Amino acid sequence: MAYEIVIGLEIHVELNTRSKMFCGCPVTFGEVPNTAVCPVCLGHPGVLPVVNAQAVEAAALIGLSLNCAIAPNNEFARKNYFYPDMPKDYQISQFDLPIAIGGYLDVGDRGQTRRIGITRVHMEEDTGKLIHKGATGRIHGADRSVVDFNRAGVPLMEIVSEPDMRTATEARAFLVKLRSILLALGVSNCNMEEGSLRCDANVSLREFGDTELGVKTEVKNMNSFKALQRALEYEVERQTSLLTHGERVIQETRHWDDAGGATTSMRSKEEAHDYRYFPDPDLVAIVMDPAEVERLRAGLPELPDARAERLGREFGLSDDDAKILALNKPLGDFLEETVAGGAAAGKAANWLLHELAAELNRTDTEIEDAAFTPRHLIDLLQLIDAGTISGKMAKEIFKTSFATGRLPAAIVKETGNVQITDTDALGKIVDEVLAANPQAIEDLKNGQERAIGFLVGQIMRLTQGKASPDAVNKLIRAKLR
Amino acid sequence: MEFSDYTAHALIEMLDRRDISAVELTKSVFDRIAEVEPDVHAYVTLTEELALAEAAAVDKRRAAGEALGPLAGLPVAVKDNMATKGVLTTCSSRILNNFIPVYNGTAVQKLYDAGIVMTGKTNLDEFAMGSSTETSYFGPTHNPWNIDTVPGGSSGGSAAAVAAGEAVMAVGSDTGGSIRQPASLCGVVGLKPTYGLVSRYGLFAFASSLDQIGPITKDVTDTALLLNVIAGHDERDSTSVPTDIPDYTKALTGDIKGLRVGVVKELMGEGIDVDIKAAVEASVRLLGGLGAEISEVSLPHSEYALSAYYLIAPAEASSNLARYDGVRFGHRTQDEVADMVEMYMKTRAEGFGDEVKRRIMLGTYALSAGYYDAYYGQAQKVRTLIARDFAAAFNQVDIIVSPTSPSVAFKMGAKVADPLQMYLSDVCTIPVNLAGLPGISVPCGLSGGLPIGLQMIGRAFDESTLLRTAHAFELAFGWHEKPNL
Ligand SMILES: [Zn+2]
Numbered sequence: 001m002a003y004e005i006v007i008g009l010e011i012h013v014e015l016n017t018r019s020k021m022f023c024g025c026p027v028t029f030g031e032v033p034n035t036a037v038c039p040v041c042l043g044h045p046g047v048l049p050v051v052n053a054q055a056v057e058a059a060a061l062i063g064l065s066l067n068c069a070i071a072p073n074n075e076f077a078r079k080n081y082f083y084p085d086m087p088k089d090y091q092i093s094q095f096d097l098p099i100a101i102g103g104y105l106d107v108g109d110r111g112q113t114r115r116i117g118i119t120r121v122h123m124e125e126d127t128g129k130l131i132h133k134g135a136t137g138r139i140h141g142a143d144r145s146v147v148d149f150n151r152a153g154v155p156l157m158e159i160v161s162e163p164d165m166r167t168a169t170e171a172r173a174f175l176v177k178l179r180s181i182l183l184a185l186g187v188s189n190c191n192m193e194e195g196s197l198r199c200d201a202n203v204s205l206r207e208f209g210d211t212e213l214g215v216k217t218e219v220k221n222m223n224s225f226k227a228l229q230r231a232l233e234y235e236v237e238r239q240t241s242l243l244t245h246g247e248r249v250i251q252e253t254r255h256w257d258d259a260g261g262a263t264t265s266m267r268s269k270e271e272a273h274d275y276r277y278f279p280d281p282d283l284v285a286i287v288m289d290p291a292e293v294e295r296l297r298a299g300l301p302e303l304p305d306a307r308a309e310r311l312g313r314e315f316g317l318s319d320d321d322a323k324i325l326a327l328n329k330p331l332g333d334f335l336e337e338t339v340a341g342g343a344a345a346g347k348a349a350n351w352l353l354h355e356l357a358a359e360l361n362r363t364d365t366e367i368e369d370a371a372f373t374p375r376h377l378i379d380l381l382q383l384i385d386a387g388t389i390s391g392k393m394a395k396e397i398f399k400t401s402f403a404t405g406r407l408p409a410a411i412v413k414e415t416g417n418v419q420i421t422d423t424d425a426l427g428k429i430v431d432e433v434l435a436a437n438p439q440a441i442e443d444l445k446n447g448q449e450r451a452i453g454f455l456v457g458q459i460m461r462l463t464q465g466k467a468s469p470d471a472v473n474k475l476i477r478a479k480l481r
Numbered sequence: 482m483e484f485s486d487y488t489a490h491a492l493i494e495m496l497d498r499r500d501i502s503a504v505e506l507t508k509s510v511f512d513r514i515a516e517v518e519p520d521v522h523a524y525v526t527l528t529e530e531l532a533l534a535e536a537a538a539v540d541k542r543r544a545a546g547e548a549l550g551p552l553a554g555l556p557v558a559v560k561d562n563m564a565t566k567g568v569l570t571t572c573s574s575r576i577l578n579n580f581i582p583v584y585n586g587t588a589v590q591k592l593y594d595a596g597i598v599m600t601g602k603t604n605l606d607e608f609a610m611g612s613s614t615e616t617s618y619f620g621p622t623h624n625p626w627n628i629d630t631v632p633g634g635s636s637g638g639s640a641a642a643v644a645a646g647e648a649v650m651a652v653g654s655d656t657g658g659s660i661r662q663p664a665s666l667c668g669v670v671g672l673k674p675t676y677g678l679v680s681r682y683g684l685f686a687f688a689s690s691l692d693q694i695g696p697i698t699k700d701v702t703d704t705a706l707l708l709n710v711i712a713g714h715d716e717r718d719s720t721s722v723p724t725d726i727p728d729y730t731k732a733l734t735g736d737i738k739g740l741r742v743g744v745v746k747e748l749m750g751e752g753i754d755v756d757i758k759a760a761v762e763a764s765v766r767l768l769g770g771l772g773a774e775i776s777e778v779s780l781p782h783s784e785y786a787l788s789a790y791y792l793i794a795p796a797e798a799s800s801n802l803a804r805y806d807g808v809r810f811g812h813r814t815q816d817e818v819a820d821m822v823e824m825y826m827k828t829r830a831e832g833f834g835d836e837v838k839r840r841i842m843l844g845t846y847a848l849s850a851g852y853y854d855a856y857y858g859q860a861q862k863v864r865t866l867i868a869r870d871f872a873a874a875f876n877q878v879d880i881i882v883s884p885t886s887p888s889v890a891f892k893m894g895a896k897v898a899d900p901l902q903m904y905l906s907d908v909c910t911i912p913v914n915l916a917g918l919p920g921i922s923v924p925c926g927l928s929g930g931l932p933i934g935l936q937m938i939g940r941a942f943d944e945s946t947l948l949r950t951a952h953a954f955e956l957a958f959g960w961h962e963k964p965n966l
Contacts, residue, residue: 039584043804045577045685046564046586048718078800080848082825089803147808276848278857281689281797283719 003205003243005236006213007171008163011178012156013188014126014196015058020153021125022049022092027155029194033148041153043087048282051076055123055155056099056286058187060296062157063100063121065181065303070293074099075285076123080276085128085147093124093158095277099286105161105181106305108323109173116174117162128152157188163202163213168232172225175199176327180304183329192223199228203235205243215249219263221256231256235263307332315345321353330367331357337374343381351377355395359402371405372398380408387468388412390419419468423475426459426467430475433458441480452476484509485646486963489555489703492649496554499543503536503554506649507598510556513646514600517966520628523642525561525619526569527601532556535598552710553596558648560639561602562609563589563694564683568599572685573617574607576805576812576832586683587718588652588694588711595710600648603638607834608802609659609687611635612906615897616836623893624667625964626931630890633663633906639697640667644964650707651697656688657790658885658910660695661922665885665934668924668962670951671697672704673910675941676917677722679708680715686801688794689720691914701923701952705729708944724942732945733952738772740950743878747783748909754888756928761884764925764935767957768882768950778874778881782866786912787904789867792847792860793915798837799844805832839900868916875940880950883909885922885934909936919944923951924960932962 017027023040040047063070077095103118128149132142159178165171179190179197190197204216219235222228234256239249254263302310308326311317315335317325325332331352338348356377360367380398383389389397389412397408397417404411412418420426433455434441443451452473459472484492484506495501511529518524539554559565562572564582571577585593592599606616614622614637624632625645632641636653640663643651653660655673664671672695679694686692696707709730714723744765749758769775807813807828814827833841847856874881887908896903913920918938925935935954939947 039582042809044564044582044584044810045570045572045580045804046582046683048682048720050717050719080800080803082803082806082822084806084808084821087804087809089806090800274850276800276845276850276853278796278800278848278853281720282686 002208003240004208004210005166005168006163006204006206006216007165007168007232008202009161009165009171009174010200010202011159011161011175012198013062013159013182013190015055015155015157015187016189016196017052017054017058017155019052019054021052021055021123021155022153025153028150029196031150033146033150036150037152041087042149043089049092049280051283051286052155057296058155058185059099059121059123059157060288060293061185061187061300062159062182063103064293064297065185065300066100066103066105066118066121066159068100068103068118068121070100070288071097072288072290073097073285074288076280076283077277078280081273083127084145085130085152087128087149087152091124091127092280092283094122098122099288105174105177107170107174107177109167109170114164114166114170116164119160119162121157121159124156124158126151126154126156163204168229168236171201171232172229175228176225177304180327180329184301184303184307186301192225195223201228201232201235203232203239204249205236205239215251217249217251217263218253219256220253220266221258223258227256227258230258230261231263234261238263304329311335315339315349317345317349321349324353325349334367334374334377338377341374341378343378347381348377351381351398355398356402359399370402372402376401376407383408383412387421388418390465390468392465393417393419418466420463420466421468421471423471426471426475429459429462429467430472430479433462434476434479444480483513483646485513485649487649488699489552489649489706492555493552493706496543503539503543503598504533506554507532507536507556507600510600510646510648517625517645517647520623520966521625521641521645521647522620522622523603523638523645523647524558524601525571525573525604525617525638528568528599529601531568532598532600539596539598550594550596551706552592555597556600556649557592557597558600558603558639558642558651559589559592560605560636560651560653562605562654562685562687563652564685565589565599565602568602570602570685571619572608573605573619574805574832574834574837575618576829578618578812580811582683584683587680587715589683591711591713592652600642603636603642603651603653605638605659606635607837608685608798609635609654609656610798610836610840612658612662612903613891613893613896614638614641614663615893616834618834621893624890624931625966626668626890629892630931631666631893633666633886633890635659635663636671636697637663637667640664640669640671643667643669643697643699645966650699650703652694652707652711653697654684654687654692654694655910655914656691656794657914658907660697661910661920661934661936662886662906664697664922665924665936666890666932668932668960668964669697669699670701670704670921670923670955671695672708672921672944672948673913673919674708674712674944675919676914677720678724678919678942678944679711680713680718680721682715682717686797688797689801690797691790691794693914701921701948701955702730702733704921705733705948705952708948712944722942727945729944729948732949734949735953735956736772737768737950737953740773740880740946741776741878742768742773742880742882742950743776743778743874745783745881745883746777746779747781748883752887752905752908753884754928756926757884757887757889757933760926760928760933761882761935764954764958765882768954771953771957773950776878778878780867780870780874780912782863782870783912785863786867786915787908789860789863790907790911790915791843791904792856793864795840795844796847796857797844799841799848802833802837802841805829807832836900864915867912871912871916871918871938879940879946881938883936883938885909885936889928889931889933913938917941919947921947921951923955924962925954925958927962
């Protein structure tokens with residue numbers, strides 16, 4: 001039996017603001033533990049939170065870019081529970097009055113674009129990090145645990161989608177698009193491995209035509225797009241198998257084990273948490289001035305949909321190419337910088353989406369970290385355009401340039417590896433080859449065009465590929481005329 | 482007369498004239514402390530060495546002709562629920578019996594900047610939860626007027642210290658009456674400022690929406706002097722209000738002609754001791770004699786104030802006190818524990834006293850899913866109604882008066898076993914906190930040798946009118962009684 005898949009996502013995004021959500025400590029990553037802390041984010045007695053205006057602005061920008069309504073009055077509440085990574089033993093978080101509600105995101109997946117609802121965007125503070133010393137690395141069975149509060153109080157945005165996604169790939173496409181928007185806004189580094197972008201998924205199945213939701217599981221610990229897709233596919237299969245065997249899905253939180261390729265139950269007994277939310281009496285309501293909200297809306301940067309449209313229009317790219325480049329902000333930026341440097345957009349895009357993308361993928365490199373920059377690509381394309389190197393040679397030079405960071409022109413200069421376009425020099429070689437292959441000449445004269453390929457190949461071999469195929473072709477035809 | 486018996490404003494003049502040095506004054510206060518502290522037990526921590534060093538520094542600056550703060554050289558006691566950098570701050574709780582803050586609270590910092598000499602940290606009901614200063618982990622404070630009676634609470638240590646001459650002035654905190662009620666029981670002046678006038682940064686929170694820091698002093702002029710120093714917006718406290726702070730001493734004109742004074746009908750009836758009622762009525766007549774227009778006002782919802790307070794304050798406390806968990810600071814159980822949860826449970830079971838546990842449980846219950854609307858939500862509605870009652874009353878009058886406490890100081894131990902009786906001690910003061918208004922208690926008589934307090938309530942952020950009225954009353958009443966220790 002086939003079931004309808006219902007997926008909703010909950011995304012947590014750490015902002016890259018100058019300071020934390022409620023104190024002046026810097027937002028850092030990878031610093032010495034417990035150095036980016038103060039009495040406020042350590043929850044010392046007597047301290048009070050003060051809302052970070054830059055974080056509120058970022059939250060509003062996120063809400064606006066997801067087509068949400070910005071709440072004119074929103075407020076912080078306290079979510080009460082005991083855990084040692086949370087200094088106050090309550091988390092300051094928005095509850096019933098979040099900053100943004102009721103938006104949507106249009107997501108394209110496998111040729112189909114669907115509108116996915118955004119329930120809400122709310123602000124909260126991140127927790128510290130627990131490090132469990134001992135065999136398993138998890139809290140159970142640990143000899144002891146230590147805690148790093150550098151992350152405690154970092155502004156965290158929670159974005160909740162409606163359960164509108166119907167496939168694992170669509171959920172992945174949603175997250176890819178959301179990330180591209182957040183990167184376009186510049187509000188977060190969105191690094192899934194470092195945890196500045198975290199995604200939980202609610203998954204359930206139901207029979208087609210049902211309007212009520214089935215029993216859901218919440219899947220956690222998916223640290224890449226690929227992991228999200230794999231985890232969802234696994235979970236859908238697991239639930240399908242349960243249902244088709246007449247068993248029931250248990251509402252629970254499940255942990256994705258990327259290495260094992262499976263989800264496992266995180267909480268064996270279902271504990272209903274009562275967080276005893278109430279408005280935080282240490283803070284006053286956040287009043288959003290409508291004029292300020294309009295100013296923010298007007299100042300929104302170009303978002304991926306608009307960028308794809310523009311790249312297609314200005315650069316004459318295909319829809320698919322334009323979308324890929326718009327969804328991957330650094331790739332799109334790379335292209336625009338290359339074109340601004342005088343390169344032809346079509347050729348540059350082609351190199352980006354194929355050779356460069358493949359090499360980045362092969363070497364597991366982020367484009368921002370690559371030694372090969374727009375300047376390198378401009379240089380390479382100029383060498384091809386000038387006829388100094390052939391397309392085939394360019395691919396080799398690109399690999400060297402990518403690996404070493406040296407400019408293609410410098411590599412060509414050093415190796416002397418240039419295309420031979422000099423008619424006199426080539427003429428001698430062509431004469432030799434023609435003299436050695438009378439049969440091929442005969443074939444060609446008899447209209448067997450294939451023979452010219454053979455002759456060109458012979459010449460290329462003799463020149464170690466340096467001859468310009470174009471020039472050789474012309475020379476042969478001229479000599480045989 | 483000892484130096485420690487003088488008011489702050491008198492001592493400021495004496496220091497200015499160099500009739501006395503800050504070191505001499507500080508020594509005299511510590512002499513007094515040595516003499517009476519064994520009976521009174523106003524302090525958790527004394528900081529004599531620090532105080533003498535600060536006093537010497539003030540004298541040096543004065544001798545060098547340098548500019549001095551408005552309270553330079555005055556020995557001031559600080560309630561032990563305010564963060565003092567490098568000085569033990571316990572909230573009179575076992576759970577913080579080893580806690581030394583790394584920062585100064587805003588009010589404390591302002592006092593230091595004004596040049597005070599801190600005598601020490603005064604005793605309180607554990608986490609400021611109580612009306613008798615009997616729930617302190619470090620033992621109770623005794624009322625200087627009769628050491629068999631309580632000083633009130635929770636700022637009982639601060640009130641007793643001022644009454645006994647163990648400090649020239651003190652600061653306390655008031656959540657439901659914790660400044661005014663002990664001031665009343667100890668025969669001194671205590672002001673709870675408007676919510677938002679004084680920064681709460683550094684005040685160990687009990688109930689965040691109700692807590693305010695305020696002065697406890699020998700007279701109204703001293704209160705104005707101290708308020709001048711601690712009032713004002715603080716960007717570290719989002720609930721502190723940006724407002725211009727006048728020189729409150731300038732308001733003390735002695736003239737209240739034409740001022741409209743309303744007596745709260747609901748707080749002059751059942752449950753109020755007859756002597757207290759008589760003293761308040763006499764006080765009102767005195768105000769009338771000074772030219773004030775007297776009338777009666779009604780606060781119809783005040784009968785629900787106590788119930789609302791005992792939902793809101795514990796609810797906030799249950800969350801505010803969660804951080805005392807043994808993980809990062811304060812007491813942690815020394816027992817073997819199986820896991821983290823057991824560590825939490827044992828630490829908190831050992832660290833908190835009964836009254837604190839009672840309120841944490843009350844508050845946790847009030848916020849629980851399914852009960853929130855019926856308890857916390859309903860209490861917030863009552864709070865709104867009480868604020869409206871006051872707003873309506875202030876359409877008719879400028880100052881509202883009532884008793885501060887329904888009884889004078891009671892015998893130690895008398896109400897320990899009966900929390901509800903203890904809670905009733907604050908029946909007159911709690912509505913003022915719920916409405917966020919300023920309230921002051923000034924001495925207005927004696928009953929059985931124990932002081933009676935008159936509560937005056939003003940409009941929000943109109944401390945000037947409130948202090949002017951209290952000052953005019955004080956001048957006319959002529960309170961010169963002192964405890965006989
Ligand atoms: Zn901090």
